[in-house]
Amino acid sequence: MAVAPMDNNIYLIQCTATGAGLLVDAAAEADRVLALLGATEPVGVVTTHRHGDHLGALAEVLTATGVGSWAGAPDAAAVAAAAGVPLPRPLSDGDRLTVGALTISVIALRGHTPGSIALAWTDPDDGLTHLVTGDSLFPGGPGRTRTPEDFRTLMTDLEQRVFARFDDATVVHPGHGLPTTLGAERGSLPDWWARGW
Template identity: 60%
Template sequence: MPGLNHVDAGGEPLTLSLSATLTVTKLSVGPMDNNAYLLPSGDASLLVDAAADAPRLLAVTGNQLDTIVTTHRHGDHWQALSEVAEATGAVLRCGRPDVHAIATGAWVENLSGLWDGDQVVVGNERLEVIGLVGHTPGSIALAYGGPDGTHLFTGDSLFPGGPGKTASSVDFSSLMDDLEQKVFARFDDDTVVHPGHGDDTTLGAERPHLAEWRARGW
């Protein structure tokens, strides 16, 4: 049964209103069912993860794009980055510890780093950057606090059912610590989580399972 804000792989995009001045269009691209999120506000626009299928992303953006934020260094999240950046001239941002890996992997220049407390501007709106160390050293989430609630774009750090994959117990503990302290301790249950793959969820749906995730170790 489809979950919250479900989109089919390669299917039609879904557009949601986050506020009177900001919407998000979610679409699934590429063979790994990656979510890409376009957030337009007025004449400005932000793309979260140019993951794959550059022609489709460019069609959705209309070749007009101000900023691309890559949530982390794994290749399935930046396969279309170079082509979309070249076509649009967008400013490129990512988590500071992942800058080198993404720049060399995707063959892009002028990629600048973000971390805790930084903000990404789109039109008159701002999204807060949250560093979440564990899935990769430079994974980030973007938080938008709209009048109707908070929206978190979490990349592969948080999904329905648990945190993203980690390579060691140290990385897992780091990611869980960051999620508990920087996400679950700060934002309320109505906060919507928009992950890097699959359906959305809410912090309220996931919060009761934090101890379970700790105990299972993944």
Template identity: 55%
Template sequence: MSYTGDVTAGGPADVRELPDLTISKVEVGDFGNNAYLLRCRETGDGLLIDAAADGTRLLELIGDMPISKIVTTHRHQDHWGALAEVAAATGAETVAHPLDAPGLPVPVTRPVEHGDRVTVGVVTLEVIHLRGHTPGSIALLYQDGHLFTGDSLFPGGVGNTQGDAARFEQLIGDVQERVFARLPDTTWVYPGHGKDTTLGAERPSLPEWRSRGW
């Protein structure tokens, strides 16, 4: 079966096999959060994006193979509900932007800024700071083709800015400049909740998003 990104709470992981990286997506928690396990195919090292909830489920997903890092995309509690449990069980580095780090339940051992690189085995991911949903929201980019966006970009729009016009302008500006302006339409988007999408599917709607203000 080919990867679709369609997962359900309690259901199996959807797994995408890339030449250098395996991506496993699961849904956890009461808010339909997505968690992503990235594993380097050469070394076996792993990286978890958003230990959102259900630590037992996430540790089962990780299994007996190591993970060296847990990346938290932003400070909202539904994205770190199992962070302390998974970090304690795995000994993994905790990674987040310093502006959101104070809102997390464990110390951030690896603060990252826009343009920084995070490795998993021999694979390198680029950090993209997308300000607006929270001050320190980040996305992770792999090879200009796979973008893990947290709650900053979804099918149908950018993340919630609670009706704050300044925050919305910051987020839509960052998404346009730092994502759509530099990445191809084929880039696959892995969001923090719900179904996946591509930049090509969303690009025609950018003017509508900006005009509606959310």
């Protein structure tokens, strides 16, 4: 679901076997976010990174649902301060979250922010892998970085932790805009390196 003027994507990862669900990026419009949950039994909310446009409804959603939240360890304190919520449970690269029968892997993609993370899981019904990448990977390239070092860090993490690990059919669900696949983006890696953004 896209919300707010920046068309932030909010995702609900739901286990169809149990009804458990994980909300990703409570960006804005809390009433719509809560309606999206419907009869889902939420286990928590993950914030992909510390930027304010990805956490505007976090406090209201946490209060309404009574669940806790997670964020990448280097961003957790900033998320708490920006949203006015308790410190999210910190996540690190390689951590796993359980949502009903689903196991969701945490991938640190440093660079857009120090604690940016992606979530990966494989659909048990069709075997397709999905990545929710926040603002770290979009159709057409990596997310915005502020310094050449941040760009190199993000690109290295994307190459080593995403493109080297997952196949071309993997679906990428970015923080804004439409989805893509790793296959559609893989051939552009040299171009991204060359342009430096």
